């Protein structure tokens with residue numbers, strides 16, 4: 001199942017992240033794919049604040065540490081794999097424990113760990129349309145993650161496949 005969201009500003013992207021943050025469940029896995037500056041972290045600011053209550057300003061790309069954890073009733077594990085050299089390095093980071101744990105996992109540069117991603121997850125491809133506009137394409141694999149897209153559709157206007 002697929003869904004496209006066109007964001008016209010960073011604020012709208014944060015809003016979309018918040019919406020997803022209100023829908024995800026323990027065990028949800030979200031992979032973000034998009035060039036430098038596409039808006040991956042911006043989206044996660046909304047997701048993390050809605051899910052864990054963290055301040056948006058405290059959510060930044062963990063480019064050098066690879067992982068930032070936000071403790072909460074449902075914890076959030078935020079990975080940034082931009083600088084990951086080998087998939088083996090993921091093991092040392094506890095990637096599997098996060099992904100198969102009771103929290104929500106969100107991964108920037110998920111395409112760099114394609115082979116390590118579980119078969120069931122939600123991927124979001126972001127493309128830059130122009131300075132302020134981004135297209136977010138949501139794709140789900142597996143029943144649980146398809147359910148997330150269905151709920152997103154319900155909350156964004158009557159089941160359309162595209163919203164603004």
Ligand SMILES: Nc1ncnc2c1ncn2[C@@H]1O[C@H](COP(=O)(O)OP(=O)(O)OP(=O)(O)O)[C@@H](O)[C@H]1O
Pocket residue numbers: 007008009010011012013034035036037038039040041042043061082108131132133134
């Ligand atoms: N509609 C939009 N949604 C998100 N960001 C936008 C939008 N329009 C402009 N921007 C700008 O694009 C940039 C997105 O930065 P962000 O750090 O979220 O990207 P990123 O994909 O995480 O990059 P990186 O790969 O370097 O971690 C910000 O400077 C933001 O202000």
Ligand SMILES: [Mg+2]
Pocket residue numbers: 040041042060061108
């Ligand atoms: Mg980032």
